[in-house]
Amino acid sequence: MAANNRIVLSSDHAAIPLRQAIATHVAAQGWAVVDIGPTTPESTHYPKHGEAAARLIASGDCCLGIILCGTGQGIMMAANKVKGIRCGVCADTFSARMIRQHNDANMLSIGARVVGEGLALDIVDAFLTAKFERGRHATRVEMVEALEE
Template identity: 80%
Template sequence: MTDSKRIVLSSDHAAIQLRQVVADHIAAKGWDVVDIGPTTPESTHYPIHGKAAAQQVASGDCRFGIILCGTGQGIMMAANKVEGIRCGVCSDTFSASMIRQHNDANMLSIGVRVVGEGLALDIVDAFLTAEFEGGRHATRVDMIEE
């Protein structure tokens, strides 16, 4: 994983507005945001956007990825198909911290129809400020990667 402060964001059509709010929020915190869209409200397919963001993280171009769709579930499933990706969907700050601390997650998924804007930003902050604890958790992450 790169140590850069470069982060990729993507979503389906349902989550464009929240994705843009998240992008502005993390850019204000000093992150270099790579927003890969979409930009128009026409119906689109979340697997395409989840995979595209995951590829940016897996390649090392971006340290983390944040993806959004209606529930966060479908786009997360697509991202996790990319080798090297550990993405979790979170609707609370505790889970967002834990997927970083215990699972070394490199992507976060949020459901725009599940959480509101304020909570979404708190979830993002919890994810981005948590650090992987290593130790026994590293052993388990290695098992996931196998």
């Protein structure tokens, strides 16, 4: 677990139950969960939730984030607009592990209408337990970061 063990979770209305299941799951592993909602099922806009979570990571308040919407795609796109964020949408454990090991991802996006709860929890575990491998991958991450300038 990272020195700063705060992890932010956010979603749109389509993913509230899955987000809450993930929050319980990661809290049981010792993470300090910062769940920024929403909590009610009224339709809401995923860009604001992706941005809000990403800003908590960019500021250093949280070290990692998990965000969700129906497909995971839209909220991921919004989060990636925040400088310093590397977020990937994953529907399998291999990809979740690789975005950490090779891309030093600091956010994971999941589609609540794409994967069930059991698989989602496995994806989260793969993401949280993987470590950035550095080496040749560090050069590539630096190249991606340079695109933000």
